[in-house]
Amino acid sequence: MTLRPFASLALVLATPAIAAPPTPTERTMVATVDAEQARTLALLERAVNQNSGTRNLAGVKAVHDIFAPEFAALGFAVRWVPQDSVGRAGHVIATHKGKPGRKRLLLIGHLDTVFEPDSSFLMFERIDAEHARGPGVADDKGGDVTMIAALRAMAKAGTLKDANIEAVLTGDEEEAGLPLDAARADLVAAGRRADVALDFEGLARDGGRDMGSVARRSAGNWTVTVSAKSGHSSGVFSEFAGDGAVYALARILAAFRAELPEPNLTFNAGLIAGGATAALGADEARAEATGKTNIIPAAAVARGDLRALSPDQIARAEARMRAIVARDYPGAKAELTFDNKYPPMAPTPGNRVLLARLNAVNATLGLEPMGELDPLKRGAGDISFVAADVDSLAGLGPASEGDHTPRETVDIPSIWKQAKRAALLMSRLAAEKR
Template sequence: MRRWLPALVLPLLFATASADAALSPQEKSMAATVDAEYERTVSLLQKLVDQNSGTMNLAGVRKVADMVRPEFEQLGFRVEWKPMDRAQRAGHLIATHAGKRGGKRLLLIGHLDTVFEADSPFQKFERNGNRGHGPGAGDDKGGVVVMLAALRAMHAAGTLKDANIEVVLTGDEEDAGSPHAVSRADLIAAGKRADVALDFEGLSVEGGQDMGSIARRSVGDWTLTTRGKSGHSSRIFSESFGDGAVFEMARIIAAFRKELPEPNLTFNVGLIGGGQAADLAADGSHIAAAGKSNIVPAVAVAKGDFRTLSPEQSERVVGKMKQIVAAHLPGTEAELVFEEGYPPMAPTAGNRALLARLNEINADLGLAKMPELDPLLRGAGDISFVAADVDGLVGLGPSSSGDHTPNETVDLDSLRRQAKRAAILMSRLSVAK
C-alpha cells in the first residue's frame, strides 16, 4: 500500500538529499568513516581523559603525548617530542605530514594539558548516553580526538596523502611556560610556515546554534603595588602623612573602572590586600596582609588581568593604565607591572573567508550556517601566537559545558559533526589554489 508523507516532511527530505548530493564521493566516504569510527573515537577520548595531565603534572602530559603519538604515526605523520625544560613545562608534540608539493600548508593546533592537576579529585571519564563527563573531556582532549577522527577519515578517503599538515599539540596551553619566546617558539615558527591555522579547541554554541569563531581576545596579567607613609591614623591626609597606600590603590582602581571601558575590552581586579604589611605569594594567588584600623597603611597590592581584541587596543589600554597610575595622591607612590600574556587574534578578512568556506561545507552537509561568535564570549588561546602571520579559525573541537570546573561535560554527538566538518574543510583547503 502506498503511504503519503506529510507535506512538511517532503521539503526536509529533499533538502537532505540535495545537501548530500553536494558532497563528492570522497567527502561522503569521510562522513561515513567518522560515523563508523565513532565508538573508537569515544574510547580514545576516555583513555586520554583517564590519564591526568594537569599542566604541572609533567609526567602526565608526556604520557598523554605517548598515547596520541602512534595515532599520528599510523597515518604517516613524522612525530617529534620537544621538551620544554627551560620553560619549566613538559613539552610539545609536533607531527608533520608531507603531501603534494606546492599544496596549501595547514597548521592544526590543540593541547595535551588540562587545568586539573594530579591532586584534583576530578580524575576519571564517565559516559552517560551522548554525554561524556571528565577532566579535559572538552578542553582539549575532545579537540584532540576530533582532530584525529578527521585525519583518519581523510586517510580512508585518500585525501590525506596529498595534504601538507603540521600539528602542534602544546603541553602548557592552560598555563604557558615562561618566557613565551621559548615556550611558544615552535608554534610561532609553524605559523610562519603555514597558509591556514585551525584551532581544535571547543565549538561555541549559543542558543542551540553552532557558532563560528574568527577572533580571540588577548589576556595579560598585571600587578599594582601602592605605598604610603605609615603612622597614627589621626594624621592621615595631613601634609606630612598624605593619603596612605590604600586610598591610592582605591583611586587607581576607581579610575580604571571609569576611564578604561571601550568596546571589546574587559579588565578585572582578581585579588587585593593592604595594610601595614601586604605580601603577594610567589604563586600570585594569595596576599598576606596585616594592619590596624588606627594605622595609616604603608602598602597595598592588587592583581588582575585585561583582555583586548587587537595589538593596537592592547597598546592603548596599557598606556591609559600607566597614565592613571602616575597621578599619585599626596604622600604616595605606585608601581604597575605587566606580565607576559597571550596576544589577541583580531578578526580579519582572511579569517572571515575561512568561515565562509566552512559555511559552504555546512550547507553541503545539511547543517545550519554558523554566524560569527562575539569575541567577548571566548577566552585566549594558542592560535593567537600565530594570528599575526596566518589566517585562522577557532573552535573545531567538540561542544562542551562546564569547562575548567568539575562539571566539564562534552556533547559526544558533536565529535562526529565537528570531525566531518574538519575533514572536508582540510581536504578542500589542501587542493585550493
C-alpha cells in the same frame, strides 16, 4: 604581518558552488566518522583517564604516548619536543608531507588540562548516550580526538595522501611555561610555515546555535603597587600624612573602571591587599597583609588581568592605565607593571573568509550556517600566537559545558559533527595551490 592568502577568494565564496552536495569522496569521509564512533570514543576515554595536569610532566608525556601512534599510523612524522627549559613537559609536533605546492595546514590542540593529580576529578564517566564527563573530556582531549577522527576520515577517502599538514599539540596551554618566547617558539615557527591555522579547542554556541570563532582576545596581567607614608591614624588625610596606600589604590582602581571601558576590552581586578605591610606571594595567586585600624597603611597591591581584541587596543589601554597611576596621590606613590601573556587573535578579512569556507562545508552537509562568535564570549588560546602570521579559525573541537570545573561535560554527537566539518574543510583547503 604577512598578506592574507584567502582574502582574494571572497567573491568566489558567493557563488552557488558553495551549496554543492557532497562528492563521493566527501560521503566516504562522513561515513568513516560515523563508522568509527566507538573507536574514537574509546580513544577519548583512554586519554581522559590519563591525568595530564600541566604540572604533571610525566602525565602530559603519557598523553603524547597515547596520541603519537595515532598520527604515526596516518603517515605523520611525530616528534616530542621537550620543554625542560621552561619547566613544562613538552609538545607534540606531527608533520605530514603531501604534494609540493599545495596549501600547508597547521592544526592546533593541547595535551594538558587544569586538573592536577591531587584533583578529585580524575576519570572518564559516560553519563548517557550523548554526554560524557571527565577532566579534559572537551578541553582539549575532546578536540584532539576530533582532529584525529577527521584525519582518519581523510585517509580513508584518500584526501590525506597529498595534504601538507602540521599538527602541534602543546603540553602547557592551560599554564604556559615562561618565558613565552621559548615556550611558544615551535608553535610560532609552525605558524610561519603555514597558509591556514585551525584550532581544535571547543565549539562555541550562542543561544543553542553553533558559532564560528574568527577572533580571540588577548590575556595579560597587570600589577599596581602603592607605597605611602605611615603613621597614627589620627593624622590620616592631613597634609603631612596623606591618605595612605589603601585609599590611593582604591582611587586608582576606581579610575580604571571609569576611564578605560571600550568595546571588547576587560580589565579585572582579581586580587588586592593593603595594610602596614602587603605583598604578593611567590605564585602571585595569593597575598599577605598586616595592619591595625589605628595605623595608616603604608603598602597596598592589586593584581588583575587585561583582555583586548587587537595590539592597538592593548597599547591604548596600557597608556591610559599608566597615566592614571602616574597621577598625584597624597602621601603615596604608585607603580604599574604589565605581564602580557597571550596575544590577541584579531578578526581579519582572511579569518572571515575561512569561516565562509566552513559555511560552504555546512551547506554541503545540510547544516545551518555559523555566525561569528562575539569575542567577549571566548577566552585566549594558543592559536593567538600564530594569528598575526596566518589566516586562522578557532573552535573546531566539540561542544561542552562546565570546562575547567568538575562538571566538564562533552556533547558526544558534536564530536562527530565537528570531525565531519573538519575533514571536508581540510580536504578542500589542502587540495588548493599555495
